Amino acid sequence: MLSVTPIPAFRDNYIWMLRQDTSPEVCVVDPGDATPVIETLEREGLTLGSILVTHHHADHVGGLPELIQRYSPRVIGPHNPAIEGIDERVGAGDEVRVIGRLFEVLEVPGHTLDHIAFFTAGIPPLLFCGDTLFSAGCGRLFEGTPEQMHASLARLTALPEDTLVFAAHEYTLANLAFAKAADPDNPDIDAAEQECRRARELERPTLPSTIGRERRINPFLRCEDAGVRRAAAPQGDTADAVTTFATLRAWKDDF
Structure with a gap:
């Protein structure tokens, strides 16, 4: 195992x-x-x-x-x-066998232009995504564009919902604080915050998350949601998903 x-x-x-x-x-x-x-x-x-x-x-x-x-x-x-x-x-598309598991390489530029992730199917599937996807957040755009990062996150969001997400940083509570502002009517965020606070009080990681959970709580994966779009653009929610993502990322940078 x-x-x-x-x-x-x-x-x-x-x-x-x-x-x-x-x-x-x-x-x-x-x-x-x-x-x-x-x-x-x-x-x-x-x-x-x-x-x-x-x-x-x-x-x-x-x-x-x-x-x-x-x-x-x-x-x-x-x-x-x-x-x-x-x-x-x-x-992209390469496969490597490590510790008995076959990993698919995914190119996920945005945080950096060279960023890749490693995904292995199985029970459960596993994703090692570095600084592209965090629990309730995503990486800053140091080199890539909003279009690139939005596409990279969409690529990861399309993975099976039971995929375990092994991000590289313990940023979850800070990300959830922003998620509450960006998606204020989402009860799943409040439940996740309570669970993660208990984990940190016990000095346990909040990771791994799952793709299914991130679809529910991560505002950067929910740019099509009407509530997120309204929070990102109080004067109107007609922006497309990439524009909404860019607004959220700029907001989070100064949050």
């Missing part, structure tokens, strides 16, 4: 660790810091066989040099030569 465990890093990053119960070999996703990964491997007697990389930001790749030097893992990531140490550069 495949298990996924968060390795906390920095202030609010999660480095996700994948392993099968029958093997000490693991894969980690977006190791921005080598130290907590090494500590986990040494403490639990594990070996690092592979690394998945979603994009080039330092808090996702900063640990690569030390981990590569120490463990010589197979490193899989996007077609961006600025990321050193990648063995297999992958893009």
